[in-house]
Every structure is written in structure tokens, then in C-alpha cells.
Amino acid sequence: MKELLKIINERRSSRMPFDMGKEVPEKDLLQVLEAARWTPTAHNMQNFEIIVVNSKKQLEAIAGIKRGISEAFVRENYNYLSFSEEELKKKKMGIMGTMFPKSWQNPNFKLSDLGKEPDSAQRPVPSAPVLMFVIYDSGKRAPASEGDFLGIMSLGCVMQNMWLMAHSLGLGVQILSSLASEDSVVELRKILKFKLPWKIGFVIRMGYPSAKQQPYLRVRKDIKDFVHYNYFENRSND
Ligand SMILES: Cc1cc2nc3c(=O)[nH]c(=O)nc-3n(C[C@H](O)[C@H](O)[C@H](O)COP(=O)(O)O)c2cc1C
Structure with missing residues (x-):
């Protein structure tokens, strides 16, 4: 194991x-x-x-x-997207926008946009x-x-x-x-x-x-970004 x-x-x-x-x-x-x-x-x-x-x-x-899909889903999903690896690395959270259909990469997405891009609709x-x-x-x-x-x-x-x-x-x-x-x-x-x-x-x-899984950028916050010691304001364990 x-x-x-x-x-x-x-x-x-x-x-x-x-x-x-x-x-x-x-x-x-x-x-x-x-x-x-x-x-x-x-x-x-x-x-x-x-x-x-x-x-x-x-x-x-x-x-x-x-x-x-719903308009609400695509719009809220947008908040978690990055459009370059640099942006994603900096944010340390979320996912690459490029893995979604083009119309989903628009913060003002409307359901009617889907008709212009058949793949993203159903x-x-x-x-x-x-x-x-x-x-x-x-x-x-x-x-x-x-x-x-x-x-x-x-x-x-x-x-x-x-x-x-x-x-x-x-x-x-x-x-x-x-x-x-x-x-x-x-x-x-x-x-x-x-x-x-x-x-x-x-x-x-x-x-x-079916193919070797392509590596893709996976990011996470650092431990210091989400841990507090003993009380909320305290970020260090000194
Ligand atoms: C509750 C939950 C729902 C998720 N739903 C989806 C989904 O619908 N489609 C998908 O591709 N990934 C989904 N994921 C996977 C996350 O997007 C993924 O775990 C996250 O982006 C981190 O990437 P990683 O799994 O490669 O580490 C889901 C994960 C969780 C925990």
C-alpha cells in the first residue's frame, strides 16, 4: 500500500x-x-x-x-475560473477556465448564448x-x-x-x-x-x-493560508 x-x-x-x-x-x-x-x-x-x-x-x-445547465450555475462557476496557469498559481484555488466551453468563460453568460455553441448546451x-x-x-x-x-x-x-x-x-x-x-x-x-x-x-x-492522463495544474492553498493557532487572528504556531 x-x-x-x-x-x-x-x-x-x-x-x-x-x-x-x-x-x-x-x-x-x-x-x-x-x-x-x-x-x-x-x-x-x-x-x-x-x-x-x-x-x-x-x-x-x-x-x-x-x-x-442553469444560468446561475455558469455565472457562479465563473467565480472559480482562472485563465492562465500564472493566475491559477497565484489564486491557489479554483480551476482553469479553458476546460469549459467558450460561452462559460463569460461572466455575463446568458442561457441564450448556448445556442451559438451547440456542444455546451446539452x-x-x-x-x-x-x-x-x-x-x-x-x-x-x-x-x-x-x-x-x-x-x-x-x-x-x-x-x-x-x-x-x-x-x-x-x-x-x-x-x-x-x-x-x-x-x-x-x-x-x-x-x-x-x-x-x-x-x-x-x-x-x-x-x-484510455490515454495516459495528461498532467494538469492542480493548486491548493498553503497550510499557512487556512490554519489558525489557538485563536482566529493568530496564523503562526510560535
Ligand atoms: C462535491 C464535489 C462535486 C464535484 N463535482 C464535479 C463535477 O461535477 N465535475 C467534475 O469534473 N469534477 C467535480 N468535482 C471535482 C472537483 O472539481 C475537483 O476535485 C477539484 O477541482 C480539485 O481537482 P482534483 O480533483 O484534480 O484535485 C467535484 C468534487 C466534489 C468534492
Whole structure:
């Protein structure tokens, strides 16, 4: 087993094509599910279930789903974009704007701009040999947790456990938040046959990258940028 911090550091988002001819072995799938199983959750409520989709028929049905976008999403997304590596390195947070359609790189984006750029309007679901839908029962919540904040945090722990395990097995992972959008969920409920109170927590796309993953600039704040010692104003541990 690689050193934990190395796995944490090397884990990344695989926003790239996966090899559709290369199935994820059952034993690796089970390891990812085992990692999910041992996730810490608030009150050990284990507030999630997972729909593993790996049949051709189901994957094809999901591939046909339209991932609509909202004006609010694109405009808020803009706040996290950088347009050069220098800018990204300086900000130490966010992502490169160039990975998005041209129309998304405009702070005054309007939905009508999409018509001018067909690719950005209805982005097809990127293919993958395995999709995992992590769902949760929205009728329950962590005890006295407003908005089920603690329950939702627990889902984040599930995501991280699964992602780190998949990465350590050489699998590429991408989170597809757009599949949890209202429009997509209507379609997904029909295909995957899950009803309320079950809702989608997050969706993982998983497989073996079909080409060597191109390195891309990943930035993080430095420890000194987010840590306070003993009281908020104090940034140093002297
Ligand atoms: C809750 C959550 C939702 C995310 N949604 C998406 C997504 O919809 N599409 C995507 O490509 N990446 C998504 N990501 C990945 C982040 O954009 C990514 O982790 C971040 O930019 C850091 O890059 P890295 O994963 O390469 O370190 C999501 C991550 C988290 C934790």
C-alpha cells in the first residue's frame, strides 16, 4: 500500500475518456464498495446506498440523458475560473477556465448564448464502464442536524473513501454533479427505478483512462493560508 499522503495527493479528477473495452474487475469494484462500507458517518447512521451501473443497456440509457445547465450555475462557476496557469498559481484555488466551453468563460453568460455553441448546451454524459450512484434517504437526518448537514457531510466522507480507494487501484474517477440536477434526476429515477425519499448524493464515473492522463495544474492553498493557532487572528504556531 502506498503511503497515504501520496495517495491523497495524487488522487485527481479524470475528466477524460475511459477505455470502454476494459471492464473494472469485480474484485476492484468490491474494494471500492468496501471502502464505502467503512466510511465514518454521523451517529454511524450509514445513510447511503449505492447503485452500481455496469450493464451496457443501463449505461446506454443513462448516456442518453440531457445534462441541462442553469444560468446561475455558469455565472457562479465563473467565480472559480482562472485563465492562465500564472493566475491559477497565484489564486491557489479554483480551476482553469479553458476546460469549459467558450460561452462559460463569460461572466455575463446568458442561457441564450448556448445556442451559438451547440456542444455546451446539452453536454452528453461522458462514457464510463462503471457509474456509481450514491443515494441517501432524504426522509431521515442525523439527529437534530439542521438541513441534515451532518448526514450530507457523511456522504462527502463516502465520496472520499471511494475515490481514494479507486485511485489506489489505478482507476480514474470523475464526479458528475450535473447528473444530480433536477432534470437529469427525473430521467434517472425512471432508468434506475428509485423513488423518493431516495435522492442522489453524488455520482461517480469510474474506469481506466484510455490515454495516459495528461498532467494538469492542480493548486491548493498553503497550510499557512487556512490554519489558525489557538485563536482566529493568530496564523503562526510560535
Ligand atoms: C462535491 C464535489 C462535486 C464535484 N463535482 C464535479 C463535477 O461535477 N465535475 C467534475 O469534473 N469534477 C467535480 N468535482 C471535482 C472537483 O472539481 C475537483 O476535485 C477539484 O477541482 C480539485 O481537482 P482534483 O480533483 O484534480 O484535485 C467535484 C468534487 C466534489 C468534492
